[in-house]
Ligand code: NA
C-alpha cells in the first residue's frame with residue numbers, strides 16, 4: 001500500500017506541475033502574441049483556466065496525501081484521550097465516505113454534461129473530460145483516506161500549508 | 164398558489180432589456196395568477212453560459228441571452244453573428260419573424276430548451292482612440308472584440324489585432340491601453356460612456372445581434388395551457404423592444420454627436436471592402452463550426468433571399 | 472430547527488476530525504437539500520461554475536511567483552537595498568523592516584507570504600541589533616499585512632471576482648491606502664525607536680546593494696507598470712511575475728534549479744488544493760443565497776432601521792472587525808461581499824471603495840486573536856510565545872484602526888487613482 005501511495009503521489013505531482021507550466025506558458029504566450037506579433041493564441045485563456053482547474057483539483061489530492069487540509073483541532077479534546085487512535089481511523093473512514101459520496105454525485109453531474117453535449121465557449125472542447133478531474137480528485141482522496149484508516153502509520157503528520 | 168419561475172438575464176435592471184423584462188413580467192402577472200415570475204438581473208445567477216445550461220437542467224426556468232450564449236446549445240447559431248449577414252433591420256426582422264425560428268427550433272428542443280422569442284440586442288459599433296475611416300486605419304489596431312469565433316475571424320480578415328475579452332474587463336483595458344478600441348453593442352457601449360474614453364465613434368453595423376428567450380423544456384412540459392399562453396406575452400412585447408433598442412441607438416449616437424465628438428458612418432464604397440473581408444471570415448466560420456453548419460447556412464441564405 | 476440540525480452536524484464532524492473542506496461540503500449539501508432545490512448535482516454544478524472563471528487564474532500564478540521569490544533571493548536583495556537606504560536613520564532597521572514589507576507587498580498578493588519573506592531575514596537582524604522583541608514581532612506581523620492592500624492582492628482579486636468589479640480598478644484603489652498605512656507604520660517605528668543608535672550612511676554599500684538587487688527591484692516596477700500601462704491584464708501580470716521570477720532566479724541570481732521549481736510547483740498545487748475547494752464552495756453558497764434573494768431582503772431590512780450612511784459605515788466596520796477576528800479573509804470576502812455590497816450601495820457607497828474598506832478591515836483581522844493568520848505564522852516562524860505576539864501587535868492595531876477610519880470616511884483616498 002505504501003508503494004501505491006508513493007506511485008500515485010508521484011504521478012499526481014508531475015501532472016500538477018505540468019499543468020502550471022501550461023498555465024504560465026499560455027498566459028505569457030498570449031502577451032507575446034499580442035504585443036509582438038499583433039495576433040492572439042485563440043482560446044488561450046480558456047485553455048489556461050482548464051489547466052489551472054486540473055492543477056487545483058490534483059492539488060486537492062496532494063493536500064490529502066500530505067494531510068495538509070485545514071482542520072480545526074479544538075474539538076479533539078471532546079473525547080477521552082485514549083480514544084484518539086480509534087477516532088483517527090474512524091475520522092478517515094468518514095472522510096472516505098464523504099469523498100465517495102461527492103464522487104458519486106460528481107459522476108451523475110458529468111454524465112448529464114455528456115448527455116447534453118456541453119462544450120466550452122469559444123474553443124468548443126467537450127466539457128466532460130475537464131470536469132472529470134473533479135470526480136477523479138474525490139475518488140483519489142477517498143482511496144487515500146481508506147488506506148490511512150487501514151494503515152494509520154502511512155498517514156503523515158499534519159502539515160499545514162501556509163496560505 | 165402560483166407557480167414560481169426564475170427568469171435570468173445578463174442585462175442590468177436599468178437598461179432597455181431590463182425595463183422590457185420588468186414590463187413583460189407585469190403583463191404576464193396581469194394575464195394569469197397561476198405564474199409568479201421572479202427576474203434576476205445582471206447575471207445574478209451566473210454568466211449567460213451558466214444560466215443557459217441551468218435552464219436546460221431546469222434549475223432556472225426561463226433565461227434571456229445573447230446569440231453567443233445560445234450557440235453553446237446550438238453551435239450553428241453562431242452563423243447569425245456572421246458580419247454583414249443582414250442588409251437592413253427590416254430584412255433581419257422579416258427573417259427572424261418568418262424563417263429562422265423553425266431552422267433552430269428542433270435543435271433547441273433536442274437540447275432541452277423551448278424557444279419563446281427573439282430579443283433585439285442591436286448593432287455592433289466601434290469606439291476607438293484614433294479615427295477609423297478606412298481599412299488602412301484599423302490595420303494592427305489592438306481592438307477589444309467579443310470572445311467569439313465569428314468576430315475573431317472577421318477582425319482578423321480586416322487586419323486588426325483583435326483582443327477577445329468579456330465586457331467586465333474592457334473599460335480597464337481601454338484605460339490602460341491594453342486595447343485602443345472596443346467593438347461592442349451600440350446601446351451598451353455608449354451607455355457605459357465609451358466615447359468619453361475613446362472619442363472616435365464608428366458606425367459600421369457589422370453585426371446585428373439577436374438573442375433568445377428560452378424556457379426549460381422540463382418546465383414547459385409541466386405548464387398548463389393558460390400558463391403557456393401567458394408566457395406568449397414575451398413574444399408579443401418583442402416588437403416594442405426592437406423599436407426601443409433602435410430608438411435608443413439613434414438617440415445615443417445623436418447625443419454623442421451633439422456633444423461634439425466625431426461619429427463616422429462607413430460610406431458604401433468602404434463598406435464594400437469590409438464586406439469582402441466578411442465573406443472570407445464567414446467561410447472560415449462555417450468550416451470551424453462544422454457539423455450541420457453548411458446546411459444551416461444554406462437555409463439562412465434562402466431566408467435572406469426570401470426577405471430581400 | 473433546520474439551523475440547529477446544521478450546527479449539530481458541523482460540530483459532530485468537527486469532533487470526528489473532519490477537515491474544513493469536507494465540513495463545508497457536507498454543510499453546503501445540507502443547505503442545498505433543505506433550502507435549495509434539493510438536487511445535489513447542483514452543488515457540483517456550482518463548484519464547476521465557480522472554478523471555471525478566467526479571473527481565478529491570477530491566484531495560483533501569484534502564489535507560485537510568491538513561492539519562487541521567497542525560495543530564491545529576490546526578497547533578500549530587496550531588503551539589502553532598503554537597509555542601505557535607511558540605516559542612517561535612528562531606528563533605521565525598524566524603518567527598513569516596514570519599507571521592505573511594503574516593497575515586497577508590491578510583488579506578493581498574500582500577507583503571510585510577505586511576512587515570511589521579510590520576517591525570516593529581518594527578525595534575527597532586528598534582535599541582533601538590540602531592538603526589543605515585542606516591537607520587532609509587532610512590526611513584522613503588522614507590516615506583513617500590507618501584502619493584501621498594496622497591489623497585487625489575492626483578496627482584492629477575490630472581491631473583484633465575486634462582485635464582478637474590475638480588478639485593475641481595485642488594485643489602483645489599494646495603492647494610496649497601502650502607502651498611507653506604510654507611512655503611518657514607518658512614522659511610528661521612527662518615533663518608537665528614536666533612541667536606538669543609527670549607523671552612518673554608506674554610499675558604497677548602497678551602490679553594491681543596488682547592483683545586486685536591481686533585478687529584484689525591477690519586479691514591482693515591471694508588474695505594476697505593465698498592468699497600468701496596458702501591456703498586460705491583472706491576470707496576465709501574475710504569469711509575468713512567475714516568468715520574471717524564474718528568469719531572474721535562474722539566469723541572474725543563479726540560486727534556483729529546475730529541480731527546485733518542480734518542488735515549488737508541487738507545493739503551490741498542494742496549497743491551492745486546500746484553497747480552491749473552499750473558494751468554490753463559498754462561491755456556490757453565494758449563488759444559492761442570491762437565488763433565494765437573501766442579500767436583497769437583508770438590504771431592505773437594514774435600510775428599514777439604519778437611516779444614514781454614517782451609522783451604516785460604523786456598524787459595517789464593527790461587524791467586519793469582529794468577522795476578521797474569527798474568519799479567514801478569503802472566505803469572509805467570498806461570502807460577505809455579495810451580501811453586503813447591495814446594502815452598501817443602497818447607502819451610496821462606491822463598490823470599489825467598499826472593496827477597499829472590506830480589505831483594510833479584514834487586514835486588521837490578520838493580527839487579531841483568536842484566529843489571526845499572521846499571528847499564527849509569526850508564532851511558528853519565529854518560535855515565540857503566542858501571547859507575546861498578541862501583545863506586540865496592540866499598538867499597531869491602534870494605528871491601523873486610525874487608517875481604517877481615514878479610508879472609510881475619505882472615499883477619495885481609494886478612488887483618487889481610479890477616476
Ligand atoms: Na500585494
Ligand code: NA
Pocket residue numbers: 795796797798835836837838839840841842843844
Ligand atoms: Na483575526
